Amino acid sequence: MDVLSDVLQAVRLKGALYFDVRTCEPVVAETPAMADVGAMVMPGAEHVISFHIMLSGECWAETIGSGNPPVRLEEGDIIVFPHGHPHAFVTHLGERNPPDLQFYATARGSSLPLMIELEEGGPKPMRFVCGYFGCCATPYNPLLQALPAQVLAKRPETGNHMEVDLIQAAVEEAGSPRAGGTTILSRLSELLFVRVIRRYIEQLPDHSRGWLAGLRDPNIGKALELVHADPCCEWTLEELARRSGLSRAVFAERFADQVGETPMRYLAKWRMQVAAGLLEQPGVPIEAIAEKVGYKSEAAFNRAFKNIVGLPPGAWRRGQRAAPGGVQA
Structure with missing residues (x-):
């Protein structure tokens, strides 16, 4: 029995890609708490998890209100926020740009992932894709309980980079809508989640608990x-x-x-x-x-x-x- 797969099926994991963001340094982009926008981006989901993958460029990621230190995101890195904390992507630590919550409501009716361009043309271009996972948190989701406020999956120095390939395939799929495209996008993002959790497990230090x-x-x-x-x-x-x-x-x-x-x-x-x-x-x-x-x-x-x-x-x-x-x- 594949325990992780059994849990993911039981908690009804469902994924969606939302934003394909293209910008350049300096960047100040803030994502609100999922308690504020989760119902807009994943209607009907009991719990919403946000994730982001850096396709090009680099910046800092700050998990607001979690006590976690900032982490550096580089090309090919993926960061997941399992417990819905608000977070910010910045070139300079501590900078903030409060998000427009209504934007998330209007984005729901758009063709996804939605292209967002923020002051392109600078010397250091940046591109990252944002998405969400919906799942059940109750009565018992052992995976969710085991995950920290932020999960950073660094791009491996060697071997394949399937996670990046998955996102690029999803973006290409979204760029040329065809029958079954919504299902493909959902399945690709769900596969991404499994890959990230697998990588996280493999990177756990010896004598870890949980x-x-x-x-x-x-x-x-x-x-x-x-x-x-x-x-x-x-x-x-x-x-x-x-x-x-x-x-x-x-x-x-x-x-x-x-x-x-x-x-x-x-x-x-x-x-x-x-x-x-x-x-x-x-x-x-x-x-x-x-x-x-x-x-x-x-x-x-x-x-x-x-x-x-x-x-x-x-x-x-x-x-x-x-x-x-x-x-x-």
């Missing part, structure tokens, strides 16, 4: 594969430890240290994420959902769901139907 570090740990990664391959199985701590090649005590300690959850708590939370997806399917009885995620009775499932999510499954389902873009019965 869900992403757990994926590359041979023993903990095996346990995660087992849980995601068969979440309805009656897993026990002893069985997961045995199948992962560790003693019960060592496994429990290492899993909690790496993932930040006990194995049984992680299993329960992931079951609720799977259940939430099933609850959004019209006409599926709650009793059947309980069985699909490993509970022998509807009452036991109701208690577990409320304990983790804060609402009974029936109330969760009604809330999702009432939300903008929610599934109707």
Whole structure:
């Protein structure tokens, strides 16, 4: 079981390219918090992530209000802001140019990605492409919880530069609209996200902690594969430890240290994420959902769901139907 792919499918990742920005130094470009514009750029998405790839030129990227230090963006670099922080791209650190929020509302109705030209013709041209990912944050998105305020994927010094190729292919696709173009653009940006996260995992320092570090740990990664391959199985701590090649005590300690959850708590939370997806399917009885995620009775499932999510499954389902873009019965 490919755990990362399973999570991305369960949280319904969806991508979109928005802006193809061409400018020159000096640059001062600010992106607002996704809490302010997320619903405009990705309607119906519970959580919105912004990303940018530098196709040419260089500048500083500052994540506003996160406490993260500025980072230098160069050609081929990609930066992702998983938690929706406002951020700025500047030639000179500290400069600001407050964005026009209404611009994001009007851009939605345009052909995407939208070309933006900002004072071209200077001695140092710059070009970067901006886009967004929409996903579910609740009941449980372990990937989102594991990511920092900013993820910088530096262009590799050797090897292929597929991420840049993906964006260039997407921009070319947008430049000559054809049947299926919107789907191609979405899939290309989603593939870009997977590539960036994969690169981020590979660049994690030794002895890193967190869900992403757990994926590359041979023993903990095996346990995660087992849980995601068969979440309805009656897993026990002893069985997961045995199948992962560790003693019960060592496994429990290492899993909690790496993932930040006990194995049984992680299993329960992931079951609720799977259940939430099933609850959004019209006409599926709650009793059947309980069985699909490993509970022998509807009452036991109701208690577990409320304990983790804060609402009974029936109330969760009604809330999702009432939300903008929610599934109707």
